[in-house]
Each structure stands twice: as structure tokens, then as C-alpha cells.
Amino acid sequence: MTTPQEPTTTQGASTHAPPPKPPKPTKRERHRALRQLDEMLERPMIYLGIIWAVLIIVQFTRGLSTLLAALSTMIWIVFIVDFIVRMVLAPYKVAYLKRNWFTALSLFLPALRIFRLARLLRFAAFGREASLVRVVSSLNRGMGALGGLLGRRGFGYVAATTVLVTLGGAAGMYAFEHDVPGSGITGYWTAVWWTAMVMTTMGSDYFPRTMQGRVLCVLLALYAFTVFGYVTATLATFFVDREAASPESDIPDQKGIDALRREVAGLRSEIQALVAATGGPARPPDSQPTA
Numbered sequence: 230m231t232t233p234q235e236p237t238t239t240q241g242a243s244t245h246a247p248p249p250k251p252p253k254p255t256k257r258e259r260h261r262a263l264r265q266l267d268e269m270l271e272r273p274m275i276y277l278g279i280i281w282a283v284l285i286i287v288q289f290t291r292g293l294s295t296l297l298a299a300l301s302t303m304i305w306i307v308f309i310v311d312f313i314v315r316m317v318l319a320p321y322k323v324a325y326l327k328r329n330w331f332t333a334l335s336l337f338l339p340a341l342r343i344f345r346l347a348r349l350l351r352f353a354a355f356g357r358e359a360s361l362v363r364v365v366s367s368l369n370r371g372m373g374a375l376g377g378l379l380g381r382r383g384f385g386y387v388a389a390t391t392v393l394v395t396l397g398g399a400a401g402m403y404a405f406e407h408d409v410p411g412s413g414i415t416g417y418w419t420a421v422w423w424t425a426m427v428m429t430t431m432g433s434d435y436f437p438r439t440m441q442g443r444v445l446c447v448l449l450a451l452y453a454f455t456v457f458g459y460v461t462a463t464l465a466t467f468f469v470d471r472e473a474a475s476p477e478s479d480i481p482d483q484k485g486i487d488a489l490r491r492e493v494a495g496l497r498s499e500i501q502a503l504v505a506a507t508g509g510p511a512r513p514p515d516s517q518p519t520a
Contacts, residue, residue: 257320259318259319259320260320262318263315263318263319263320266314266315266318270311271377272377274311274374275374275377275378276374277304277307277308277374278370278371278373278374279371279374279375279378280300280304281301281304281305281308281367281370281371282367282368282370282371282374282393282397284297284300284301284304285363285364285367285397285400286396286397286400288301289360289364289400289401289403289404290400290403290404290417305336308336309336312329312332312333312336331365331366331369332366332370334362334366335362335363335365335366335367360401360404360405360441361401361405361441361444361445364397364398364400364401364404364445365445365448367397368393368394368397368398371390371393371397372390372393372394375389375390375393376390384463387456387459387460387463391428391456394428394449394452395421395424395425395428396421398424398427398445398448398449399417399420399421399423399424400417400420401441401442401445402414402420402423402424402437402442402445402446403416403417403419403420405437405439405441405442405445406420406437406438406439406442407420409438409439411438412435412438413434413435414435423435424449427446427449427450427453428449428452428453428456429453429457430450430453430454430457
């Protein structure tokens with residue numbers, strides 16, 4: 230009597246099927262994870278953005294100590310990690326990169342300085358162009374941080390961002406112009422005064438001589454024109470409201486408008502009550518009832 234033989238298996242072959250691969254996250258799940266990351270890191274990134282802008286101003290005007298330089302490098306690394314994580318979680322990576330290309334450029338430029346690639350590539354005046362990008366990107370990040378902290382509306386937000394742009398723009402102008410022969414910007418506070426004149430659209434008798442200073446001057450002027458319109462409208466609204474609050478004014482204020490609305494609502498209620506008491510609205514003589 231023969232005994233059944235065990236099925237033979239080839240050497241090295243596995244008797245178990247490989248475990249199934251986990252399904253890839255869908256675009257909706259990626260979007261949900263990105264939104265959760267925004268909610269979790271919103272407040273810390275706001276504070277880091279403000280500190281980063283302040284460190285940039287100090288670096289361009291007085292230089293950073295060893296401790297502050299280490300702090301600046303740590304914040305820069307945090308920004309890079311945050312950008313990479315958001316890039317990985319983004320459902321549409323190309324669209325995300327197009328929308329945040331300037332942020333990516335501003336994070337990439339310090340790496341060139343660290344790895345000395347700028348010297349190898351021999352870019353002319355590369356350091357100044359990199360500094361211009363760092364100034365603009367730092368101010369942009371600082372304005373976004375103030376927007377998250379104060380809300381992107383209201384006179385307080387505009388005033389805070391204007392102070393930040395003035396101080397940061399002055400730091401950039403000082404870094405670009407103070408060592409130019411015949412420059413009128415010889416100190417940081419002189420640069421602050423010059424930037425304040427640009428922000429108030431009054432101008433100054435000094436014109437930037439470097440290309441980077443001229444580009445920064447144009448950006449400051451564009452911001453100043455935008456904010457000047459908002460400030461003008463805010464001041465006009467303030468004086469109009471003040472005039473409307475006077476009892477002798479012919480301009481209706483909010484209290485008068487609210488009283489008029491209550492009166493109209495009361496008249497509407499009385500009309501509806503009269504219509505209900507008479508059994509409904511009267512039909513025109515030539516109207517025929519419908520079946």
C-alpha cells in the first residue's frame with residue numbers, strides 16, 4: 230500500500246501569498262490631511278514667520294550673533310520641512326508648486342550660500358539678488374503671519390503690515406545702498422526715513438543707484454499706492470460717520486437707518502393685518518377667478 234506523498238515545492242519559493250499593498254490615499258484624503266496640518270501648525274508658523282522677518286531686518290542692519298544665526302537657520306529648516314510636507318500632501322503637486330514658486334525660491338537660495346554653489350556658478354552680484362528675494366519673501370511671510378494673527382481686514386492689520394514693510398524695506402535699502410559711493414543712505418534710520426517718505430507717496434530727493442534698490446523701491450511704491458487708497462477710504466468713512474452722528478447733520482447715520490427699517494417693518498405688519506382682516510386682497514374688476 231502506497232502512502233500519499235507531500236507536494237514538492239521548489240527551494241526558496243514562498244508558500245504564502247505576498248500581503249496586499251495598502252491602497253494609495255485619494256485626493257480627497259490628501260486634501261483633508263493638508264487641511265488638518267494647516268489647522269495644527271497655523272499658530273506656530275505665524276509666530277515663526279514674525280520672528281523670521283525680525284531676524285532678517287537685524288541681519289541686514291547689524292548682523293546676527295552666533296545664537297541668532299543658529300535660530301535663523303533652525304527656523305529656515307522648519308520652513309523647508311513644512312514646505313516639503315505640504316508638497317507631499319498636496320493633491321495637485323504641480324498646481325501647488327506653481328502657486329508657491331516664490332516661497333520655494335526663497336527657501337532654495339540660502340542653500341546655495343551654505344553649499345557655496347553661488348561661487349562655483351560665478352553669478353554676477355548673486356548675493357544682492359539673493360538678498361532682494363530674501364527681503365521680499367520675508368516681508369511676504371511676515372504679512373501673512375500678521376494676517377493670520379490679526380485677521381486680513383481692518384485698519385489694525387493694515388497699520389501693522391505697513392510698519393513691517395517700512396522697517397523691512399528700510400533694511401533692504403540700507404543693505405543695497407549704504408556702501409555705494411555718494412549714497413545718501415548712510416545709516417539704517419536714514420533708510421527708515423527714506424522708506425517712510427516713499428510709503429506716504431511724498432518721495433525723496435535720493436534715488437536708488439543699485440538695480441536691487443530700484444526694484445525694491447518699485448515694490449514699496451506699489452504697496453504704498455495700494456495702502457494709500459485704503460487709508461483714504463478709512464479716514465473718509467471716519468469723518469462721514471462723525472458728521473452723521475451730529476443731530477444737526479442731514480447725513481443719515483446707522484441709528485437713523487435702523488429706525489427707518491423698524492418703521493417700514495411696522496408698516497408692513499399693519500398692512501398684512503389689514504389684508505387678513507378684509508379676507509384677502511381685492512381682485513381687479515376685469516379679473517376672472519381661476520378653476
